[in-house]
Amino acid sequence: MNPPCIFCDNESGSEEHLWPDWMHRFMKEHGINLVALRVQEGSEPETIENDLEKTINTVCHTCNNTWMSRIEDKNAPRLKIMLQNIPLTIDPGGMKILTEWAVKTAMVQDSIKPRIGNANFYTREERVAMRERLQIPARTRAWIGALNEFHLGSRGTDFTILANGEKTRIGTGCANTIYTGYFVVQVVTEHIYPEYQALGIPEIQPPASISDLRLIQIYPNAPKKVEWPTDPFTNGGPNGIGHLLHRWCQGEKVSMVTKDSVVE
Numbered sequence: 001m002n003p004p005c006i007f008c009d010n011e012s013g014s015e016e017h018l019w020p021d022w023m024h025r026f027m028k029e030h031g032i033n034l035v036a037l038r039v040q041e042g043s044e045p046e047t048i049e050n051d052l053e054k055t056i057n058t059v060c061h062t063c064n065n066t067w068m069s070r071i072e073d074k075n076a077p078r079l080k081i082m083l084q085n086i087p088l089t090i091d092p093g094g095m096k097i098l099t100e101w102a103v104k105t106a107m108v109q110d111s112i113k114p115r116i117g118n119a120n121f122y123t124r125e126e127r128v129a130m131r132e133r134l135q136i137p138a139r140t141r142a143w144i145g146a147l148n149e150f151h152l153g154s155r156g157t158d159f160t161i162l163a164n165g166e167k168t169r170i171g172t173g174c175a176n177t178i179y180t181g182y183f184v185v186q187v188v189t190e191h192i193y194p195e196y197q198a199l200g201i202p203e204i205q206p207p208a209s210i211s212d213l214r215l216i217q218i219y220p221n222a223p224k225k226v227e228w229p230t231d232p233f234t235n236g237g238p239n240g241i242g243h244l245l246h247r248w249c250q251g252e253k254v255s256m257v258t259k260d261s262v263v264e
């Protein structure tokens with residue numbers, strides 16, 4: 001027996017491609033060769049190989065071929081434009097379905113990332129609500145941006161949320177960054193521990209970085225329109241995508257700190 005699907009009670013299926021068939025066809029038709037992504041911080045070089053063939057085994061065949069495939073179909077026309085780096089005006093309806101696509105992909109990425117123990121960040125309730133009514137989890141934000149080269153991948157990081165002079169753990173967060181072609185989206189969800197939920201803790205802000213000038217928040221509080229591409233991240237260098245991947249978790253530091261006054 002495989003473990004249950006992360007979105008429903010079915011047994012999870014055989015290996016499925018993470019990236020949809022249309023994306024495989026698109027890349028073949030356009031003769032796209034993938035080059036490694038440089039995400040170094042400091043002096044140590046680090047590269048990530050793009051992996052078009054990446055597979056998942058945490059989702060059942062039914063989910064993959066019904067509601068998940070409908071999300072792909074709704075987004076494919078817009079993503080195909082962005083995969084070619086053709087400028088595009090995105091309206092609030094487009095931002096909504098891009099957010100659904102990004103959160104669905106983030107939940108899948110969360111289910112396959114290496115971890116200590118066997119826990120996913122997203123809860124079963126959050127994943128089932130995504131399947132049943134495309135509900136975006138509470139305290140979730142999404143930003144979009146651009147890359148100056150074609151890359152393909154997704155990376156997830158969990159982080160701890162601290163308060164009270166970094167002495168008190170008040171929750172955890174999960175950041176997932178997905179880059180498909182020249183398009184980049186980052187999804188962040190926070191889980192505040194129950195005993196702190198009544199305090200109205202504001203959303204956690206990452207340290208200021210070059211990412212701030214290159215990202216546009218599309219959920220919640222979507223702007224009236226987004227002119228894409230925005231000022232792009234590059235493959236390495238001072239404006240490298242490494243800054244975006246490390247935006248919420250920098251080196252050894254795995255903590256985000258709220259204003260000290262929030263938790264007494």
Ligand SMILES: [Zn+2]
Nearest residue numbers: 005008060063
């Ligand atoms: Zn399922």
